[in-house]
Amino acid sequence: MTADVWLPIPPEEIEGLPEGPAYRYWNGAEDFPADPAQCAFYVVPYMKPPALGQRPLPQMTHLEVVQTLSAGTDHVEPGLKHLRPGVRLCNARGVHEASTAELTLTLILASLRGVPDFVRAQDRGEWLGGFRPALADKNVLIVGYGSIGAAIEDRLAPFELARVARVARSQRTTARGEVHPLTELPALLREADVVILSTPLTDTTRHLVDSDFLARMKDGALLVNVARGAVVDTKALLAELETGRITAALDVTDPEPLPREHPLWRAPGLLISPHVGGPTSAFLPRAKRLLVDQLTRHVNREPLRNVILTTGATPA
16 A cells, blocks of 8 residues: 555654555645645644645545544535545544543533632632532533543542433433433423533534523523534523523634634633643544554554544435
């Protein structure tokens, strides 16, 4: 096999890459490292603008695999229309679970216990005491129960919760309990003290959190979004936050990056982190292991992991 593999990590920094392919380093530079038509396996640059990651796709006429280093693939899917049938799109399941679950717990605890208020008070030299909500005894609802949702629940387990409810596209049973279908979401929202969004961005989930969704949340509930910004209708969330009835913590926003003058920055009861769920010290070791495994499978013509879709195939 002599076809090229494009990597956003220098190949000499990835131990264990299989022999055979010609490895090309490209992390979004203006000049391509080689002729895109010779690329068989394309690893999309991580945390770059969608247009940049899609740029070489029209010229990749012999491509076989598109591999993202993110759990979501919505940033690259619009470019797949340029590809021939049979190209497999794979995501980075297994790479971001630990980091994203850590941040989710951080946002929940910081929001409930008032950590942003403490930081501001520290800047003023003010001792800000008082009672705050605890995570203990709360009902938590996880919307989007894939590998990240499950990793979040794993980390919630020691916190003495009253209940964890799980929602996904389809109903099933896991080792931790029942996963409810999306159709049951309205009833579950009424009981949740903390609502966590960890769902992919699809046509079904875009603006899933609209004015009706927010109105069904109980008074004092906390909304946490570690999924994609567009899962939430920003205008509807702003309107609800202005009432003070609920609070929120967002690692992702719509638009993103959030412009300096956007009203979300000043919304009451809102904690914002700048899409840092994935990029931590845990990322590179897991990303490298994934790439070695996927490329070994590719070279040996073995089934790939994490195949999200195949171009030209009829959706299931």
